[in-house]
Amino acid sequence: MSRVLVGVKRVIDYAVKIRVKPDKSGVVTDGVKHSMNPFDEIAVEEAVRMKEKKLASEVIAVSCGPAQSQETLRTALAMGADRAIHVEISGPEYETLQPLHVAKILAKLSQDEKADLIIVGKQAIDDDSNQTAQMTAALLDWPQGTFASKIEKSDAGLTVTREIDGGLETVKTKMPAVISADLRLNEPRYATLPNIMKAKKKPMKKVSAKDLGVDLAARIKVISVEDPPVRQAGSIIPDVDTLVAKLKEGGHI
Amino acid sequence: MKGTKLVACASRCIGSSNRLIAVHSRGKATAATAEAPRSARQSTSFTLNLFRGQFEPSQVFPFPEPLSDDQRQMLTELVPPVEKFFQEVNDPAKNDADAQIEDGTLAGLWELGAFGLQVPTELGGLGLSNTQYARLVEVVGAHDLGVGITLGAHQSIGFKGVLLFGDPQQKAHYLPRVTGGEYAAFCLTEPSSGSDAGSIKTRAVLAPDGKHFILNGSKIWISNGGIAEIMTVFAQTPIEKDGKTVDKVTAFIVERSFGGVSSGPPENKMGIRCSNTTEVYFEDVKVPVANVLGGVGNGFKVAMNILNNGRFGMAAALAGTQRSALRQAAEHAATRVQFGKRLCEFGGVQEKLARMAMLQYVTESLAYMVSGNMDSGCQDYHLEAAISKVFASDSAWTVVDESIQILGGMGYMKATGLERVLRDLRIFRIFEGTNDILRLFVALTGIQFAGSHLQELMRAFKNPTAHLGLIFSEAGKRATRAVGLARGADLDPLVAPELRGAARELARCVLEYGACVEATLRKYGRGVLDEQLVLNRLAAGAIDAYTTAAVLSRASRAQRLQLPSAQHEMGLAESWAEEATERMGSLAGALAPRALRHGQRLSSLGQAVAEAGGQPSRTPHNV
Numbered sequence: 031m032s033r034v035l036v037g038v039k040r041v042i043d044y045a046v047k048i049r050v051k052p053d054k055s056g057v058v059t060d061g062v063k064h065s066m067n068p069f070d071e072i073a074v075e076e077a078v079r080m081k082e083k084k085l086a087s088e089v090i091a092v093s094c095g096p097a098q099s100q101e102t103l104r105t106a107l108a109m110g111a112d113r114a115i116h117v118e119i120s121g122p123e124y125e126t127l128q129p130l131h132v133a134k135i136l137a138k139l140s141q142d143e144k145a146d147l148i149i150v151g152k153q154a155i156d157d158d159s160n161q162t163a164q165m166t167a168a169l170l171d172w173p174q175g176t177f178a179s180k181i182e183k184s185d186a187g188l189t190v191t192r193e194i195d196g197g198l199e200t201v202k203t204k205m206p207a208v209i210s211a212d213l214r215l216n217e218p219r220y221a222t223l224p225n226i227m228k229a230k231k232k233p234m235k236k237v238s239a240k241d242l243g244v245d246l247a248a249r250i251k252v253i254s255v256e257d258p259p260v261r262q263a264g265s266i267i268p269d270v271d272t273l274v275a276k277l278k279e280g281g282h283i
Numbered sequence: 284m285k286g287t288k289l290v291a292c293a294s295r296c297i298g299s300s301n302r303l304i305a306v307h308s309r310g311k312a313t314a315a316t317a318e319a320p321r322s323a324r325q326s327t328s329f330t331l332n333l334f335r336g337q338f339e340p341s342q343v344f345p346f347p348e349p350l351s352d353d354q355r356q357m358l359t360e361l362v363p364p365v366e367k368f369f370q371e372v373n374d375p376a377k378n379d380a381d382a383q384i385e386d387g388t389l390a391g392l393w394e395l396g397a398f399g400l401q402v403p404t405e406l407g408g409l410g411l412s413n414t415q416y417a418r419l420v421e422v423v424g425a426h427d428l429g430v431g432i433t434l435g436a437h438q439s440i441g442f443k444g445v446l447l448f449g450d451p452q453q454k455a456h457y458l459p460r461v462t463g464g465e466y467a468a469f470c471l472t473e474p475s476s477g478s479d480a481g482s483i484k485t486r487a488v489l490a491p492d493g494k495h496f497i498l499n500g501s502k503i504w505i506s507n508g509g510i511a512e513i514m515t516v517f518a519q520t521p522i523e524k525d526g527k528t529v530d531k532v533t534a535f536i537v538e539r540s541f542g543g544v545s546s547g548p549p550e551n552k553m554g555i556r557c558s559n560t561t562e563v564y565f566e567d568v569k570v571p572v573a574n575v576l577g578g579v580g581n582g583f584k585v586a587m588n589i590l591n592n593g594r595f596g597m598a599a600a601l602a603g604t605q606r607s608a609l610r611q612a613a614e615h616a617a618t619r620v621q622f623g624k625r626l627c628e629f630g631g632v633q634e635k636l637a638r639m640a641m642l643q644y645v646t647e648s649l650a651y652m653v654s655g656n657m658d659s660g661c662q663d664y665h666l667e668a669a670i671s672k673v674f675a676s677d678s679a680w681t682v683v684d685e686s687i688q689i690l691g692g693m694g695y696m697k698a699t700g701l702e703r704v705l706r707d708l709r710i711f712r713i714f715e716g717t718n719d720i721l722r723l724f725v726a727l728t729g730i731q732f733a734g735s736h737l738q739e740l741m742r743a744f745k746n747p748t749a750h751l752g753l754i755f756s757e758a759g760k761r762a763t764r765a766v767g768l769a770r771g772a773d774l775d776p777l778v779a780p781e782l783r784g785a786a787r788e789l790a791r792c793v794l795e796y797g798a799c800v801e802a803t804l805r806k807y808g809r810g811v812l813d814e815q816l817v818l819n820r821l822a823a824g825a826i827d828a829y830t831t832a833a834v835l836s837r838a839s840r841a842q843r844l845q846l847p848s849a850q851h852e853m854g855l856a857e858s859w860a861e862e863a864t865e866r867m868g869s870l871a872g873a874l875a876p877r878a879l880r881h882g883q884r885l886s887s888l889g890q891a892v893a894e895a896g897g898q899p900s901r902t903p904h905n906v
Contacts, residue, residue: 061847065363104360220372221364223396223409227357 031087032205034077035140036111037132037150037162038070038093040102044155054254056125066102069151071109073211075218076181077149078110085183088112090143094132096120100234107229108221114234115139119246123239126248131239133165138242140170146206152177153210163210173203176210323736330666333828334729335736336797338772338790342667343832345777346648346840347655349414358415365419368395369426378429378557379703382549392430397423398437399462401446406454407462413654417599421650424600425607428707429557431600436506436558439593440715441467444515444534447592448577448585457536461513468511470502470537470563471586478720480517481583485565487518487533489572496520496575498537498568504714508561509546512539515576515589516565522580532582536574543568554706590715591665595657597711598650598671601679604708605643608686608701612636615690626689635685637858642678644855645830648837649674666728669721670826676711676718683708722822723815729825730811730818733800778835779842781853785860789831792867796824799870806874816882820873827863834859 042048043063051058066074080086091106093099094117103114117135119127140148153160167174175181175190179198182189187204193212239246267273277283326332332339350358373388384392392398400416402408411419423431442461445453461467476483485500498518502508516537519530537544547562577585616627616636626632649671656664683705687694694701712718740757771790778786800821807814838856841849872878891899 101360108360220368220391220395222394223361223364223400226360226364227404227409230357 031085032080032147033088033143033145034080034086034090034147034149035136035143035145036070036073036077036089036091036106037136037148038074038091038102038106039067039151039154039156040064040093040095040099041067041154041156044068050255050257054256055252056255064098064101066105067151067154067156069153069155069211069213071151071218072213072215073149073151073209074106074109074111075216076209076211077147078219079216080181081110081112086147090115090145092117092136092139094119094127094135094239096124103234104226104229105221107232107234108225109219110225111232113232115143116234116236117239117242118236119239122248123246125252126250127246128249129159129161130165130249131244131246132162133169134244135239135242136162136166137169138244140166140206142242148172148206148208150208150210152212160210163208167208170206170208172206172208174208174210175201175203177212178209179212179214181209181215323739324732326663326732327661328663328666329832330670330725330825330829331663331729331732333793333796333825334733334800336794336800338774338793340772340774340777340832342656342661342664343652343829343836344774344839345843346836347414347652347659349412349655349658354412354415358418361409361415361419362422364395365397365422368392369422369430373427373430375427375429375703376697376700378427379707382551382556383559384430384433384557388430392434393464397434399458400438402438402458402462406458408458413595413657414651417595417650417654420596420599421603421606421647424603426603427557428600428604428704428711429555432506432555432558432710435593435596435600436469437461437467437511439596440469440589441507441511441515442513443469443589443593444576444585445536447588448534449536452573453536453576457513465512466507466510467513467515468505468507468563469589470505470508470514470516472502472504473500474503478717480586481532483517483519483532485516485518486530487520487535487570489520490569493572495569495571496533496535498535498543498565498570500565502563502565504550504560505546505563506558506560508563509549509559513537514539514544514563517582517586520579520582531580532586533579534576534582534585535570536576537565537568537570541568541570552710554703554709556706591668592657594668594672594715595650595653597715598646598653598675601675601708601711602643602647602650604679604704605639605646605682608683608704609636609639609643611699611701612639612686612689615693632689635689639682639685641855641859642682644837644852645834645859646671646675646678648833649830652833652836666725666825667829669716669725670829672711672716673718673721673725674826674830676708679708679711680705722826723818725825726818726822727812730800730804730821733797734804737801737804774835777839779839779853781842782835782839782856782860785831785857785864786835788864789828789835789860792831792864793828795871796828796867799824799874802871802874816885817873820870824867824870827867831860831863 041064042057042059043065046063049058050056074089074091077086077089081089089111091103091111091114093103093114095102097118097120099118100114100116103116107114117139136148136150139145148163148166150163150166152163163176164174166172173187175188175192177193178190179193180191184202187202188207188209190201190203190209192199192201193214267276274283327339327341329339329343368391372391374385378384378388396409397419399408400411400419401413402410404410420431420435423434438461442457445457445461449457471480471483473483473485483500485498485502487496487498489495490497496518498516500518502516505511514537516535517532518535520533521528522531543566545564545566547564550560552558552560613627613636616632617625619626627636649667653664653667653671656667683701687701687705690699690701693699697703716724771787771792771794774786774790775783803811803814803817803821807817811818834856838849838852841852846852
């Protein structure tokens with residue numbers, strides 16, 4: 031049976047209207063509702079289901095972030111994860127945290143915890159990077175099944191159905207492996223109130239990136255964050271010549 | 284000589300059934316204990332002391348902070364799943380259309396843990412405090428009151444008696460069952476006993492073997508009546524008292540499986556249609572003596588305590604309902620354009636939204652004030668709980684009704700959802716103690732409290748030398764009041780600077796309220812019991828005073844904590860205080876000859892309409 035490591039990220043809730051900070055350094059996060067990245071919920075759900083089907087022995091939830099990430103981890107515990115690891119990263123280090131840093135952390139943790147399956151959401155809804163699963167697999171030299179909409183255990187390892195542009199693709203991987211969860215993989219369960227109470231008793235370990243030997247030095251610098259341009263009104267054009275002229279005018283051709 | 288003169292003056296001022304007003308011409312707000320005669324009951328209830336013209340701040344200022352860090356953290360985690368469930372799983376429109384909660388939703392609610400929020404964790408529940416319960420119930424109220432009543436009838440009253448009065452065996456046996464899938468119901472009302480709960484006819488007689496009671500009778504309007512396995516049933520039991528046999532009400536835990544218990548079809552209701560309401564019949568039901576709840580003959584007390592204990596929940600739910608309706612109205616007013624302007628730019632609409640906001644703010648403040656006081660261990664919260672229920676249900680009707688008005692034709696459409704909410708909340712003015720009864724209850728309990736202190740004072744006058752200090756101080760205060768120098772309690776240290784004007788006005792009103800109560804007692808004595816028009820005016824005044832105190836407290840807290848909404852909250856509080864204190868100012872006129880004549884006129888008219896079976900006058904053209 032596998033020991034599964036699930037990466038969960040605390041992001042601004044999908045229903046919140048995002049506002050850019052007046053100094054253009056980022057978006058407003060203070061006092062804004064946060065929740066678990068929806069694709070990560072799907073990842074946790076899949077891991078818990080594997081445990082219920084006796085395909086996994088233990089589910090460990092991991093989150094990299096400030097103190098409030100513990101709330102996200104508690105949600106994972108309430109959904110059925112057995113224990114949690116909080117890699118505390120806050121302040122400027124958190125502002126410039128990139129998938130490569132997270133991938134290195136997940137890789138190290140999976141070795142320390144002897145996990146043989148890593149499941150993460152395909153991308154986070156704040157940065158839409160879609161990199162962590164792939165980078166983690168590469169660092170570990172493990173096979174990857176990304177955009178997974180179905181995972182089945184086979185004798186040799188895993189059979190993963192992937193959502194791709196043209197339709198569905200099926201790949202077989204050996205274990206250990208890294209999976210990234212896509213929307214149709216499953217429908218996550220609702221955390222019940224009794225499970226939330228029980229989650230309080232489950233172990234949560236705190237580590238630092240330094241403990242894991244991962245350097246969090248910034249590799250990027252945020253220059254500015256702006257609202258997308260306000261959509262301009264369109265206009266109806268009488269004929270093709272006018273259209274071509276206007277396109278030339280706008281520098282589009 | 285001076286002493287005797289003062290005594291004479293004071294006793295002349297006071298008269299036969301007068302009471303004293305503790306007048307504070309200067310100085311801080313003090314507790315009632317300072318000068319009241321020793322043997323009359325003392326209380327920390329704001330409302331009770333209001334009737335004495337005294338400002339008792341301990342339950343109101345500062346705004347209660349009953350949550351420990353742990354409880355606050357827990358609540359932060361519990362609210363989102365409940366919100367999510369009601370947004371994504373529960374379908375209120377379908378529940379209403381089917382007059383039933385969907386099976387999947389019910390199963391989900393059990394799994395969510397929603398049916399045992401306040402049961403201790405060892406017995407299968409979540410062990411939430413009243414304040415935590417209020418916060419979750421707010422979410423339910425914002426989405427589906429029908430589901431709210433199913434949950435509330437089960438835990439707020441259905442098995443609450445076991446929590447409050449159950450012995451260890453009863454708790455150990457029944458609490459795991461009611462958190463494990465079995466529904467509970469509260470069975471008090473009968474066809475001929477609604478408000479007059481003491482007149483119920485269901486009887487429980489001890490069987491010859493002394494091991495069972497034999498229960499016979501029928502109950503009506505029982506929420507969860509058709510689905511409950513475990514019921515709290517109230518019945519008359521014959522008791523030996525002073526050598527005679529009298530009937531006293533006893534509370535029993537009755538299981539459907541005892542045999543002889545049946546229920547009728549679900550009632551076809553105006554609202555909360557998905558909540559199951561039926562008649563319940565008991566035919567020679569054998570109830571083990573171990574299932575007596577709270578002791579034989581104590582049923583009335585058990586019933587009243589259960590209802591009192593659950594009342595804040597209704598205010599919390601309706602605060603959520605009002606918040607939701609206000610949101611719909613506000614969104615519409617901010618986007619809909621007519622006559623070239625958005626609706627919210629018109630004064631008429633602004634006033635509506637402001638009033639709705641005030642009512643919601645008051646309701647919410649009351650809910651958390653009462654739940655907070657209960658959590659702090661306060662025992663004297665019954666009047667405040669009653670006021671919270673009356674106010675919440677009255678204002679919910681107004682807020683949702685106005686919301687429909689703002690949405691215009693769209694508000695009238697089923698798809699908008701507001702018409703269902705209006706239908707759902709109408710019952711809240713009727714059940715669990717009709718608002719009409721609760722208002723009388725507030726007025727009479729307050730008057731009785733005031734009167735009891737008065738009687739003690741009258742005894743003091745019979746023996747003046749033993750109570751000279753008391754008489755001197757009261758007489759002195761009276762004189763100050765008569766000269767118009769009395770300003771009431773000094774509330775300045777308790778409220779935000781911006782609200783001190785309003786607070787001073789309230790303090791003055793509290794003082795004058797006491798004088799009104801005194802005048803009422805002087806005029807009617809014990810006969811005040813039958814003067815419902817006057818009692819209702821006094822109740823309205825008490826509600827105005829308590830609600831004003833509650834919002835001044837909450838808004839002051841907002842300012843103290845520098846909440847982003849502090850300015851807005853203080854605006855709401857000040858506006859509410861403005862209108863409430865003005866209404867209280869007209870109270871004195873309620874006892875003037877003109878008002879009394881008006882009251883008598885209304886009474887006669889009302890009586891005449893009843894006797895005539897409708898409007899006695901015919902259509903104008905008599906055709």
